[in-house]
């Protein structure tokens with residue numbers, strides 16, 4: 001089916017095009033009329049006419065079937081009101097369409113680099129954002145029809161591994177594995193660090209160990225593997241608890257690119273891009289300067305011959321374009337790494353590894369703040385473990401459920417509590433503009449009222465309960481939508497707008513465009529439900545209203561699923 005928005009926009013484009021080829025009208029849902037068209041002003045300017053005259057000319061060329069009324073407002077806005085017949089057709093098509101009007105895109109390959117925690121370090125709230133936003137984007141792209149290749153670029157290489165391996169040996173392998181597998185990654189790292197700073201002999205051993213690791217000493221590599229495998233197994237547990245689609249095969253860490261780094265250096269050199277600066281090998285991409293106006297280097301190989309973070313990212317771009325054939329590469333990483341990525345992309349372009357046809361974007365996000373609006377930390381000043389946050393949210397959800405009358409048994413309640421907890425945490429993250437910071441406030445996030453995940457889950461469950469009360473399974477047959485009540489029409493206009501919300505979230509890489517839509521839809525539903533009785537309404541109104549309920553429930557469930565949030569049938 002063609003969505004309402006696309007149908008109207010298509011007509012506008014044709015009408016504008018007849019007057020000025022390539023003219024670019026815009027359309028948005030609006031409270032005055034159902035949709036408002038914009039672009040007449042620019043067209044009038046280009047044609048050297050008065051906007052009113054241009055508006056009249058557009059109208060002459062516009063296919064008006066399904067449009068009940070057009071009002072020319074202000075300096076050339078067109079307010080379009082749809083006919084009920086048009087909405088009837090659109091709603092009927094939605095009922096018959098599993099995708100609820102969202103078109104399938106061309107088969108593109110999208111690589112999404114997300115989560116990327118560090119081996120032997122706890123996943124902190126920054127990784128929560130990357131994981132939750134990245135997973136929502138992965139689900140949205142998959143739904144569009146892309147082949148999504150997730151890349152969990154874990155930090156599994158570098159100088160700290162010397163001290164981590166020596167610490168593992170000091171503890172004894174068994175003991176070390178035990179402490180890592182209970183998830184005390186930070187404790188392990190901290191202890192290694194303390195020894196490294198205090199004990200010169202340990203420091204020496206650690207340095208020698210890094211050399212052994214880099215030269216491929218088999219026993220050192222085996223011990224390194226132990227550290228990586230234990231950490232990755234722990235991460236997998238966190239992903240399972242969060243219901244995140246990352247799998248073990250998506251873990252393609254920094255170390256994966258080691259064998260490609262020599263070539264990166266060689267090819268940058270051959271392209272004349274490599275410069276020696278202070279003993280390090282660097283590229284100075286055009287347009288990047290520090291505060292003093294001096295050119296900024298991207299360090300590819302350090303003075304000690306070791307390759308750095310940037311080198312593996314350069315190799316990764318090459319791999320993603322050359323071997324994975326990416327059409328689009330997204331890096332869901334915190335805003336502070338913005339310049340790093342801009343420089344990596346610039347160097348990759350200069351080296352010819354990143355053609356302009358590939359969309360390469362740093363999907364940046366802001367910080368998670370504590371109630372004091374400072375970086376979110378535990379009371380003792382440590383980073384907050386994701387898994388602890390989830391446990392606390394689950395406990396709160398269980399407590400809230402215990403106060404409600406319910407027919408669910410204990411097991412069902414336990415499952416429901418985890419679904420609510422995940423929804424609370426994910427939705428709070430996904431419902432703010434990702435570039436902005438947000439305050440982690442569990443009380444607000446888990447509330448059943450307000451712009452929260454549990455509120456949307458509850459709206460969905462309430463809809464499902466209407467159908468449960470019906471008893472027998474409900475088959476709409478043919479529904480005639482007359483939308484006699486203003487609240488019905490308002491809800492219907494919300495329902496037909498789902499495809500735009502999905503498209504907006506995808507094009508802006510902003511999941512909050514979808515969550516904002518879902519919240520608005522739930523509010524439209526609430527207003528409808530308050531003024532329009534459903535089960536007690538006479539036929540054919542009852543069937544029409546049930547169909548609106550069914551579409552609302554399906555839209556909420558599908559929308560939430562694209563954000564990685566469950567929509568339980570009962571709460």
Ligand code: ARG
Nearest residue numbers: 113116117118153154155333
């Ligand atoms: N491991 C890094 C960190 O914790 C994030 C890696 C992001 N991805 C990348 N391709 N550099 O900060």
